[in-house]
Amino acid sequence: xxxxxVILSIPIxxxxxxxxxxxQAFSRDPIYRLNDAVTNISCGITQQVSGAFLKVGLVAVYExxxxxxxxxxxxxxxxxxxxxxxxxDFCYYWAHRMSHEVSLFWGGHVVHHQSEDYNFSVALRQGSxxxxxTTAFYLPLAVLGFDTLSxxxxxxxxxxxxxxxxxEKIGKLGPLEWVLNTPSHHRVHxxxxxxxxxxxxxxxxxxxxxxxxxxxxxxxRPTYGVTVPVNSWxxxxxxxxxxxxxxxxxxxxxxxxxxxxxxxxKPGWRPDYLGGYMAPPEVDQHSPKIQPRP
Amino acid sequence: MTSTARKFNPGLSRGLQYYILLHYLLTxxxxxxxxxxxxxxxLGLKALLGGLVLLAVLSLGLLMERxxxxxxxxxxxxxxxxxxxxxxxxxPGLIWAAAAYVLISWGWLWWLRGSVGAAEGLATHS
Numbered sequence: 123x124x125x126x127x128v129i130l131s132i133p134i135x136x137x138x139x140x141x142x143x144x145x146q147a148f149s150r151d152p153i154y155r156l157n158d159a160v161t162n163i164s165c166g167i168t169q170q171v172s173g174a175f176l177k178v179g180l181v182a183v184y185e186x187x188x189x190x191x192x193x194x195x196x197x198x199x200x201x202x203x204x205x206x207x208x209x210x211d212f213c214y215y216w217a218h219r220m221s222h223e224v225s226l227f228w229g230g231h232v233v234h235h236q237s238e239d240y241n242f243s244v245a246l247r248q249g250s251x252x253x254x255x256t257t258a259f260y261l262p263l264a265v266l267g268f269d270t271l272s273x274x275x276x277x278x279x280x281x282x283x284x285x286x287x288x289x290e291k292i293g294k295l296g297p298l299e300w301v302l303n304t305p306s307h308h309r310v311h312x313x314x315x316x317x318x319x320x321x322x323x324x325x326x327x328x329x330x331x332x333x334x335x336x337x338x339x340x341x342x343r344p345t346y347g348v349t350v351p352v353n354s355w356x357x358x359x360x361x362x363x364x365x366x367x368x369x370x371x372x373x374x375x376x377x378x379x380x381x382x383x384x385x386x387x388k389p390g391w392r393p394d395y396l397g398g399y400m401a402p403p404e405v406d407q408h409s410p411k412i413q414p415r416p
Numbered sequence: 417m418t419s420t421a422r423k424f425n426p427g428l429s430r431g432l433q434y435y436i437l438l439h440y441l442l443t444x445x446x447x448x449x450x451x452x453x454x455x456x457x458x459l460g461l462k463a464l465l466g467g468l469v470l471l472a473v474l475s476l477g478l479l480m481e482r483x484x485x486x487x488x489x490x491x492x493x494x495x496x497x498x499x500x501x502x503x504x505x506x507x508p509g510l511i512w513a514a515a516a517y518v519l520i521s522w523g524w525l526w527w528l529r530g531s532v533g534a535a536e537g538l539a540t541h542s
Contacts, residue, residue, distance in 0.1 A: 129451050155425065156433055157480045160440055164473035167447045171466045174454045238423040314419075345421045353424045355480040357473050403419040 127278040129170070135285060139242045145291055153290070157355050159243040164357035165233050166246030173253065180257045184273060187264035194267030206268050206276045208327070210260070214280055215330035217259035219323040227255040228389045229364035236360055238347040240312055245288035250361050280325050284308075294340075303328045306340045313344025316402045345405040349390070364389075371396065428480060431528050436476050439521070443472040461504065468497055487529055494521050 139159075146153040196202050221231035230252035237244045263273055286292075287308040294306045303324040311322040321338035324330050331337035350367075352360050368384060371392065375381045380393045390400040428436075447469050454462055475493045478486035498514045501507075 132448060132451075155423075156437065157425065157428065158423075160436065160480065161477060163440075163444070164477055167443075167473055168470060170451050171447070171469050174451070174462060174466060347423075349419065351424055355477040357477050358470070405421050406418040407421060 127275065127282050131282050131285070135242065135246060138286065142242050142289065142291060153239070153241045154243065155239060158237055158239045159241070161355045161357060161360070162237055162243040162247035165250075165360065166248055168357045168361065169248040169250045169252075172250040176253060180253060181270060181274065183257060184261065184264050185270045187261050188267075188270055191265050192267045193265060196267040196269070198269070198272050202268070203272065203276060206263070206272055207279065209263055209266075209268075210273070210276050210280050211324075211326045212330060213260045213263065214277075214325040215323050215334075217256040218325065219320075219334075219336065220259070221252065221256065222320050222323065223388055224255075224386050225364075225368060225389045225391065226385045227252075229368060230255050232348060232364045232389075233360055235312060235348050236352045238351070240288065240290050240309060240344075240346045242285065242288050244312070245285045283326050288312075299328070301327060301329060307331075309344050310338050310340045312346050314347050314349050314402065315342070315345055315405050317341075318344055319349075319402050342407075345407070349400075349402045426480075426482065428482075429528070432479065435524055435528055436479055439472075440476055443469070443476065446472070464500065465504070468500060472497065487525060491522055491525060494518050 142153055145151070218231075221227040230249045233249035233252075234244070234247050237247055260273065260277065264270070284303070287303055287305045289305050290309065292305040295302075295304050298304060299306065303322070303326055307322045307324070307328050310318045313319070318338060321336055322328065322331050323336055328337065352363050354360055354363070371384050372381050374396055375384060375393060376395065383391060383393070388399075390402070392398055392400065450465050450469055454466070457465065471493050475486065475490045479490055495518055498518050502511060502514055
């Protein structure tokens with residue numbers, strides 16, 4: 123039996139999705155599309171199934187770091203859990219921010235942003251490769267002396283927290299907006315309007331964005347998705363599409379320096395001879411959102 | 417430069433939506449059972465059952481994109497899934513129910529074959 127809080131919370135996730143579906147039924151306000159929601163959940167399943175194999179190696183990396191490089195041995199207690207929660211969230215901010223600002227890492231995280239809707243099912247849409255790039259950001263916690271089990275438990279809680287912020291049905295939450303990551307803040311994070319891109323990377327505490335200059339208040343309603351739409355319901359293809367594009371660019375690069383920049387620069391970076399940086403385009407809010415008959 | 421706010425939303429017939437929804441609910445049940453118990457499975461069995469879960473989400477996702485061959489992939493997936501589960505779970509008593517499930521699903525797919533590979537319908541909303 124798996125005691126991971128992320129897995130144990132599955133019934134709660136589906137209960138909340140059910141509540142949103144009820145809201146949709148009574149308000150006739152479109153929240154869910156079958157194809158989009160199915161793909162979101164399929165990406166979550168794909169991530170959990172691949173994670174069943176990957177996690178052994180990644181946990182081993184943390185445990186080995188803890189065993190051999192830890193400076194302290196912090197005994198689990200209520201204060202150590204509170205401290206660890208804040209530190210995990212701090213590490214999450216940087217892992218998440220770098221997942222947006224480094225193209226190689228973005229390939230693992232882009233999956234979470236591909237949905238063009240915004241509802242609870244989007245929270246489940248996670249990339250299968252993301253954990254490969256983000257694990258290193260948490261290793262300082264092992265060096266500090268937080269044991270592996272405590273780390274796994276607390277990081278799962280930080281993950282579970284982020285489920286409820288994926289909704290358009292909760293507005294602004296008054297003073298909580300100053301401290302916590304809320305649905306309003308996270309809607310901004312999922313917007314592809316240029317002013318919203320690469321903003322609000324927080325997991326639980328929005329203070330990290332306020333401190334490090336990446337905070338953006340929700341103003342107009344965001345248009346969700348990514349600037350290069352994936353246009354697919356295939357849960358395996360959506361995980362590799364960015365890397366396929368990156369591979370093509372790597373083959374077209376004329377120098378190793380450009381190949382290196384392709385990997386570590388912002389998504390959209392290209393050498394001048396391939397067209398230069400692709401800036402996020404403004405979104406035409408007046409364009410029709412309903413696709414015409416194909 | 418501007419981009420459109422339009423969403424990707426190739427139309428699906430009502431029948432195909434019901435087919436996908438029913439089989440997706442079954443997939444969710446199977447996936448949950450796998451995830452709750454994968455820690456106690458051997459590596460080979462874990463890979464086999466994990467592979468079946470991935471095949472299911474892939475096949476149902478492709479049905480929504482409607483390439484003609486997705487129809488055949490789904491047919492083979494049903495057969496493979498039932499055969500493996502009967503073998504792994506060692507439930508020979510369920511063989512007739514399993515056979516009925518596959519045949520009904522195949523029949524349903526055959527009835528829907530016009531929906532797969534053909535473009536039809538409007539996106540329902542923005």
